[in-house]
Each structure stands twice: as C-alpha cells, then as structure tokens.
Amino acid sequence: MFADEGSARCGTVLPTAYRSDVVFWIVPVGEDVRHGTTTRPGALPAGSEVLVLCARRFKLPTSTPWPDVPKTKSVTRQCEDCVAEYERLGRPATVWDF
Numbered sequence: 001m002f003a004d005e006g007s008a009r010c011g012t013v014l015p016t017a018y019r020s021d022v023v024f025w026i027v028p029v030g031e032d033v034r035h036g037t038t039t040r041p042g043a044l045p046a047g048s049e050v051l052v053l054c055a056r057r058f059k060l061p062t063s064t065p066w067p068d069v070p071k072t073k074s075v076t077r078q079c080e081d082c083v084a085e086y087e088r089l090g091r092p093a094t095v096w097d098f
C-alpha cells in the first residue's frame with residue numbers, strides 16, 4: 001500500500017485559533033470553570049448567548065481592555081460534561097480569555 005501523498009498536501013494549514021472546527025475553552029459570565037464551545041468567541045459581541053458542548057447556554061463576558069490580564073486567565077478547571085463531548089468530537093482545542 002502507498003500513502004496518499006496527494007491528499008496530504010491538500011487544504012490550508014492554519015493556526016489552531018483560525019480553524020473552523022476548533023473547540024474554544026471559555027469561562028462564561030458567572031462561571032468558575034471552562035466550558036467548550038465551537039462558536040468563535042470573537043464572532044459575537046459581549047453579552048451574547050453561546051451554546052457550549054454540555055448543551056447549556058451562557059453569556060459571553062466583556063473583553064478585558066489591554067494591557068490588563070483577563071481575570072479568567074488562571075481558570076484551568078474544565079466542565080466534565082464539556083470534556084466528555086470534546087473527547088467524543090476529537091477536535092483541536094484552544095483556551096480563550098476575553
């Protein structure tokens with residue numbers, strides 16, 4: 001058997017955050033754990049509702065003005081239901097703070 005080199009060269013390689021199938025780990029308003037979402041956080045204004053992998057809806061927080069560090073930066077705990085769905089999807093992921 002030969003490896004299919006042709007298909008390996010197809011497609012554009014983009015940084016993870018710019019791919020369309022990425023799971024973003026965000027900390028929604030009022031939460032102290034990260035939930036996964038496939039909605040690009042930058043695509044919606046603050047206060048918009050976003051659907052996360054555990055099938056709940058949360059409001060997106062307001063962006064932190066530069067050069068302040070987002071308060072959620074230190075949050076590393078992840079929602080267990082989102083993790084289970086994330087592992088089932090097998091998609092790339094990135095952490096996102098607002």
Ligand SMILES: [Zn+2]
Nearest residue numbers: 035054079082
């Ligand atoms: Zn969740």
